[in-house]
Amino acid sequence: MTHTIAIVGSGYMGGGIAQVLALAGNHVYLSDVSLDVTEKNYQRLIDESKDFVAAGLFPEGSTEILKTNLHVAATVEEAVANADFIEEAVPEVLAIKHDILARISGAARADAIIGSNTSTISIGDMATAVTNPERFLGVHFSNPSPFIPGVEVIPHAGTAADVVDRARAIVHSTGKQTAVVKDVTGFVLNRLQYALFHEATQLVEEGVATPDDIDTLVRTTFGFRLPIFGPFAIADMAGLDVYNFCYKSLQTGFPERFATPKILSDLVDAGKLGTKSGAGFLDVPAERTADLIAYRNKAYVAMQKLIDDLGPAPLH
Missing domain, CATH: 3.40.50.720 (NAD(P)-binding Rossmann-like Domain)
Structure with a gap:
């Protein structure tokens, strides 16, 4: 129309x-x-x-x-x-x-x-x-x-x-x-974008890594997944019990900054651990796990081929 x-x-x-x-x-x-x-x-x-x-x-x-x-x-x-x-x-x-x-x-x-x-x-x-x-x-x-x-x-x-x-x-x-999304400060896009940027600047200020190394890690690890899957799909595939454990590990150094989200601990306590249990944030049926993993692997290989074909970004 x-x-x-x-x-x-x-x-x-x-x-x-x-x-x-x-x-x-x-x-x-x-x-x-x-x-x-x-x-x-x-x-x-x-x-x-x-x-x-x-x-x-x-x-x-x-x-x-x-x-x-x-x-x-x-x-x-x-x-x-x-x-x-x-x-x-x-x-x-x-x-x-x-x-x-x-x-x-x-x-x-x-x-x-x-x-x-x-x-x-x-x-x-x-x-x-x-x-x-x-x-x-x-x-x-x-x-x-x-x-x-x-x-x-x-x-x-x-x-x-x-x-x-x-x-x-x-x-x-x-x-x-x-x-x-609801009409709240920052909406969703910028709340997520600036949360990541804030943590990245903390790492630079603390001398943990350089901006270039942080960008490399984001591009080539968890950020590599993001064009295909959002954070909840990634968490469900990784296992919410794994996420729950990682939060506890992070709390040894940053108890307030990485407090375990209640929504995550509630799901784990209920035995809803993501795709392996057939229930999590997205409730993907367990019988679809094999197809999902096959799609994931194909997508990541295609993403890398695209990046190889494009060549490095002209940042340097």
């Missing part, structure tokens, strides 16, 4: 989101602080798409699709006037968000869904500037938005359930995947 979509904020993130939605067949209207800025960003997106096609990152014909489906609007109000879905992607400042969301609300249809690409600001705090706030939610694409497949969807307490469903359907039509 084709939609009319407005992107308010045509910079790096907003422009990438516009490319994604336009390539999926939607009519996308770009707007920014001025017509001149929008026109320059439009041309950048067209030129960039040519480079992406040449590099094999976009399919052949993508530039022509963008020229057909991507449009420049003179103002925010013009961009949103007939939109089914509006994505706000302006700077991460609450006052700026409030101002632009009020303008969007004043010019958009009453039934238009309004999403924000914020990665840090409370959706509920932003919703106070939106008329009919039940149609407002967070729709958080990750950088670089044309190539990262996951999108964080964050309803606030008053977001209507059908709005969440409709927003997800629009995102899914681009080939991306969504996860719905």
Whole structure:
């Protein structure tokens, strides 16, 4: 189904989101602080798409699709006037968000869904500037938005359930995947990302390892698994009793930092040890373990082949 979509904020993130939605067949209207800025960003997106096609990152014909489906609007109000879905992607400042969301609300249809690409600001705090706030939610694409497949969807307490469903359907039509999370500080993506970064900086400050060595370990050990499996699937396959024991070991040096999560100890106490018992965080049936391990091994070999084919990242 084709939609009319407005992107308010045509910079790096907003422009990438516009490319994604336009390539999926939607009519996308770009707007920014001025017509001149929008026109320059439009041309950048067209030129960039040519480079992406040449590099094999976009399919052949993508530039022509963008020229057909991507449009420049003179103002925010013009961009949103007939939109089914509006994505706000302006700077991460609450006052700026409030101002632009009020303008969007004043010019958009009453039934238009309004999403924000914020990665840090409370959706509920932003919703106070939106008329009919039940149609407002967070729709958080990750950088670089044309190539990262996951999108964080964050309803606030008053977001209507059908709005969440409709927003997800629009995102899914681009080939991306969504996860719905609660409106809490940091949401999910950044809480996890910054928890890892915080521990990594502690290791550097303590002189345990260099940034380069830590990056190497993350890339080549547990991080190597993460494109295929999330932390709960990995834990279930490893064995929750093993995780429980490892927490106790970590507590000998860091009793508070690595306190055993109650949700983990409760599962272990109940005999739910992951895939080997047929119950854990994901409750994968024990009879599927052999197929799961075969898939895991095939995936890891394919991942290494991909990395070998790409060669090392140009960091040094």
